[in-house]
Amino acid sequence: MRPPGVTESYRTIVIGSGSAGLFVALEAMHLGPVLLLTKAAIEDSNTSWAQGGVAAAIGPLDSPAQHLSDTVAAGAGLVDEEAARVLCNEGPAVIRALADHGVPFDRAGEGLALGREAAHSRPRIVHARGDQTGAAIEDTLAAAAGRRTGITIREHAQATRLLVERNHIAGIEAAQEGHMVAFEAPNVVLATGGAGQLFSHTTNPEVATGDGISLAFDAGAEVADLEFFQFHPTALRVPGVRPFLISETVRGEGAVLRNAAGEAFMPRYHPLADLAPRDVVARAIVREMRAAGTDHVTLDCSAAKVELDKRFPGIFAFCLGAGIDIRTTPIPIAPAAHYYMGGVRTDTRGRTTVQGLYACGEAACTGVHGANRLASNSLLETVVFGKRVVEHIRSGDGGAADPSPEVLGVGRPFGELDAGRLRALMWEYAGIERTGAGLSLALAELESASEAPHRTREMTTVAALLVRAALARTESRGAHYRRDFPQRDDSRWQRRQVFRRAD
Numbered sequence: 001m002r003p004p005g006v007t008e009s010y011r012t013i014v015i016g017s018g019s020a021g022l023f024v025a026l027e028a029m030h031l032g033p034v035l036l037l038t039k040a041a042i043e044d045s046n047t048s049w050a051q052g053g054v055a056a057a058i059g060p061l062d063s064p065a066q067h068l069s070d071t072v073a074a075g076a077g078l079v080d081e082e083a084a085r086v087l088c089n090e091g092p093a094v095i096r097a098l099a100d101h102g103v104p105f106d107r108a109g110e111g112l113a114l115g116r117e118a119a120h121s122r123p124r125i126v127h128a129r130g131d132q133t134g135a136a137i138e139d140t141l142a143a144a145a146g147r148r149t150g151i152t153i154r155e156h157a158q159a160t161r162l163l164v165e166r167n168h169i170a171g172i173e174a175a176q177e178g179h180m181v182a183f184e185a186p187n188v189v190l191a192t193g194g195a196g197q198l199f200s201h202t203t204n205p206e207v208a209t210g211d212g213i214s215l216a217f218d219a220g221a222e223v224a225d226l227e228f229f230q231f232h233p234t235a236l237r238v239p240g241v242r243p244f245l246i247s248e249t250v251r252g253e254g255a256v257l258r259n260a261a262g263e264a265f266m267p268r269y270h271p272l273a274d275l276a277p278r279d280v281v282a283r284a285i286v287r288e289m290r291a292a293g294t295d296h297v298t299l300d301c302s303a304a305k306v307e308l309d310k311r312f313p314g315i316f317a318f319c320l321g322a323g324i325d326i327r328t329t330p331i332p333i334a335p336a337a338h339y340y341m342g343g344v345r346t347d348t349r350g351r352t353t354v355q356g357l358y359a360c361g362e363a364a365c366t367g368v369h370g371a372n373r374l375a376s377n378s379l380l381e382t383v384v385f386g387k388r389v390v391e392h393i394r395s396g397d398g399g400a401a402d403p404s405p406e407v408l409g410v411g412r413p414f415g416e417l418d419a420g421r422l423r424a425l426m427w428e429y430a431g432i433e434r435t436g437a438g439l440s441l442a443l444a445e446l447e448s449a450s451e452a453p454h455r456t457r458e459m460t461t462v463a464a465l466l467v468r469a470a471l472a473r474t475e476s477r478g479a480h481y482r483r484d485f486p487q488r489d490d491s492r493w494q495r496r497q498v499f500r501r502a503d
């Protein structure tokens with residue numbers, strides 16, 4: 001008999017319709033009926049906005065071992081090597097699986113075209129439609145899911161609670177068109193994506209509010225690495241225009257960052273100047289903006305060695321729409337919140353610590369990114385671990401991830417903070433440069449938020465957990481930078497922080 005309020009039963013419920021959720025739904029439908037729930041339109045996701053591509057060791061001079069070594073180096077001592085080995089070994093096979101689903105990867109001769117990105121020691125970035133890889137994946141998988149009778153798609157339906165009985169998942173509650181609905185299933189997959197919307201400035205769309213982390217935390221699952229948020233140094237900064245990503249490759253082609261005085265400042269900060277690591281460039285920009293009292297610096301493309309409209313058609317067209325011809329006018333840019341390394345803790349089969357509850361994609365924390373993500377490993381992760389989730393459901397083995405020996409019980413805020421205030425607070429105190437005093441102020445405000453409903457329960461929870469983790473980590477590592485603890489990679493902090501709800 002169904003529990004009260006439950007209207008429909010499924011074998012698998014997938015929450016989220018980015019590459020992780022869509023891929024899981026398409027594979028899991030062979031095991032029984034699938035419900036795919038998504039809180040906005042199906043294509044509203046980080047996936048749709050991804051530009052560069054998907055990393056996989058498929059080139060003749062490349063190997064999974066080389067990819068693993070680059071991934072571990074980027075993660076600043078905190079990469080889970082077992083998970084990263086899975087990611088790199090299984091990369092080539094999932095590229096084939098995506099191509100089998102119809103993703104139109106760009107080709108070069110007989111094989112796939114391979115791009116090169118910073119911190120990858122080999123060309124290994126598979127892309128589609130030039131700089132619109134994410135949209136190509138999203139459109140292809142969404143169209144495929146829409147054609148399958150085994151997948152029921154509900155758009156504009158937001159998961160609001162996981163139904164858990166004695167640490168077993170039983171189903172979910174969701175809000176759709178002002179009504180609460182409930183569904184039951186023995187398997188629920190969180191594929192809810194990232195949380196860039198916790199910050200005033202982000203490259204992420206509106207749906208990226210960290211819901212999966214909050215839902216899982218509420219349900220008693222473990223969450224991990226929440227202090228590690230990657231900020232992209234160069235997002236468009238024009239009032240009233242979304243912070244569109246201006247890819248590193250523009251600097252790779254010769255564009256130069258300049259401060260308010262017109263100085264090319266990066267050589268003062270790093271021997272690699274404009275091509276220094278992302279976090280170094282982001283901090284340098286923040287310091288230049290602070291010194292000049294401005295909200296942006298500029299990216300001067302006049303020295304670029306390519307025809308900008310042909311090499312970067314997407315960026316060229318978007319900037320032109322915002323009134324900037326990048327061939328003649330420097331682009332106003334500033335850093336923006338970009339990618340969440342932290343998330344719902346899973347093992348290499350995508351299992352959380354709650355039986356039947358899985359997580360994959362940006363919502364999950366498999367440990368493959370450690371303290372900093374290697375570019376283009378994130379789309380790969382959505383599919384590698386999405387596939388593993390379905391394999392585990394198919395196996396019928398059940399069970400849950402082993403609890404972490406490091407887990408710490410913590411509470412959640414009672415109230416909800418106004419979204420604008422929350423974003424400003426997080427940008428100011430939990431953004432690119434953090435201090436103990438600032439983080440303490442932010443935590444106090446988040447935890448004393450009133451119970452007035454602002455529809456930010458999930459964001460307030462994730463923000464408080466992020467700040468708590470950042471406050472505890474008294475060192476700088478990867479994307480986490482403490483101005484009061486600037487020394488990097490303190491051996492006492494060579495460990496992950498894992499939280500679970502205390503009550």
Ligand SMILES: Cc1cc2nc3c(=O)[nH]c(=O)nc-3n(C[C@H](O)[C@H](O)[C@H](O)COP(=O)(O)OP(=O)(O)OC[C@H]3O[C@@H](n4cnc5c(N)ncnc54)[C@H](O)[C@@H]3O)c2cc1C
Pocket residue numbers: 015016017018019020021037038039040042043044045046047048049050051052053054055133134157158159160191192193194203204205207208209211212245338339360361362363375376377378379380382
């Ligand atoms: C501008 C930009 C460029 C990028 N470029 C690259 C790149 O080149 N290569 C790369 O590897 N990565 C890139 N990334 C990162 C990458 O796009 C993401 O990490 C990846 O797409 C995440 O996929 P996902 O399926 O986990 O989540 P998403 O694609 O974000 O999908 C999450 C889904 O969950 C839904 N959802 C959220 N909460 C709820 C809820 N409560 N109820 C129901 N539905 C919910 C959302 O509506 C959405 O459909 C980029 C990201 C951005 C923003």
